[in-house]
Amino acid sequence: MQATTKSAPAGTMPARPRKERSENAARRRGQLIAATTKSIVENGLARTTLATVSAASGLSQGVAVFYFANKEKLFAEVLRHHYELYERLWVSALAQAGDDPVRQLAALIRADFDPAACNQEALIVWYAFWGEAKARPRYAEISDIHDSRHSDAIRAACARLLIEVGRSQEEADALGAGIEALTDGLWHRIYLSHGTMSAREGLRLAARFVANIFPERGERLSAEILGTAQEA
Template sequence: MTDQPSPKPRKERKENADRRRQQLLDATWRSIAENGLARTTLATVAAQAGLSQGVAVFYFKSKAGLLTEALRDHYARYQATWERALAEAGDDPRARLIALIRADFDPEICNPEALSIWFAFWGEQKFTPDYAAISAQFDIARNEAIREACAALMQGADEGDITRTAEWIDTFSDGYWQRLHVLPGSYSAKDCLAETLRMVERLVPQISEAAAEARRAL
C-alpha cells in the first residue's frame, strides 16, 4: 500500500492561505499603479503575483471583490501606521498631534504607488458605494484622533471651533497628497510635512514650540 502524504495541519493551511491572499493584494496595488483602476483585472493581478488567474478567482471571486478588499487592506495599513505613531507619542497632546501629521507623510504611506492607489479609488467613490463606505469607516477613526488631540490643546474652545480645526488639519495634508500625486517633481514629502506643521503652529498656538522644533529636526 502506497503511503499517502499527510494533510497539512489546519494552522499551516491557514497561514499559507493568508500569505497567498496578501500576495494577491500586494499585486493589486502594483497593477493599479501601473494600469489604473479600470484596466486592473484578475488577470493583471495574477500576472503581477506570478500566479494563475484561477487562484485569484478562488480567493476573491471577482474583480469587484478583489478591489474592495485591496482598498480595505490599504486603509488598514494606513491606520496601523498612525496608530503606531500615536502609541509612540505617549499622552502629550502636542506630541500626539505632531505624530498624526508625521504619519501622513511617512514613506510607507506617502509614496508614488500609494498615492496612485488612493486617488484611483477616491475618484470612484461616487459610483461605488462600497469604496465610500470603507473610506468613511477608516476616516472617522483618524479624524476623531485629530479632534481629540485638538480638544486637549484647545481647552475652553467652542466644540465647533475644535471640530473645524481638526478638519482643516486633515484637509491640509490631503491637499499636499494631491500635489505630490499630480506634481511629484515640484514637491517633496519632507517639504509638505514642514509646511503642514507650519500651518498647525498658526491654527493651534499651543503647539507652536513643539511644531517648530519638529520642523527644525526634519
C-alpha cells in the first residue's frame, strides 16, 4: 500500500519543522535577553519594562510574554544568562590551567578581571540585580547557586596550593573567602569609578594582595595572574 503524505489544509501555511521552530525560539529569546540587558544599562532595573524591552528588541510585548510569561521571569533569565556567561569564562580558564594550583588560582582571579566579565555594562547589570536580591528571593537563589560553585573552585585551588607549600588546608576557607571579598570589592570600586579605574588596574591590585597571602609562591603567582609568567 502506497504511503500518503498529509498536506496542509487549503489556505494555511505548512507547519515548520521542529528544529526550525526551536532555533527561532532560541533566537527570539536571545534577542529579548539582549534587549533587556540594554534597557537595564540605559534605564536601570526599575525603569525597564516590557515596553522598553520591546522597543530595544524590535519584537512586540506579546512575544516577550509568550516566551517568558511576565517581566519578572524575563529578568530572572537575564540574571541567569549573565551568570552562565561568567561561569563559562572561569570554568574554561580553570580547565586550561591544568593541575598546577598556582595556575588554577591565578586563572580564577584573572577571569574575574577579563574584559568580558569586568566592564561597565556588565557591572551595571550585576549591581542592578544584586541590589534587588534581598527583596526578590528568585534573584538571590540564582546568585547563590552560581556563586557557590565559584566559591568552591576558589577554595579548592587554595587548598591545593596550601598542600603544595606545606601549610594547613584549614586555612582554605578563610583564604578563599578573603580572595572573593577582595575581587568583589575591586569590582565595586571599578563600578563606582565610572571608567576611571580599569579592570587591568584591579587585576594588578589583586595580584599584589594574593601574592602576599601565599609568599611561598608570591612572585610566580603574581606573574601568572598578570599574564607575565615565562613558560618553562
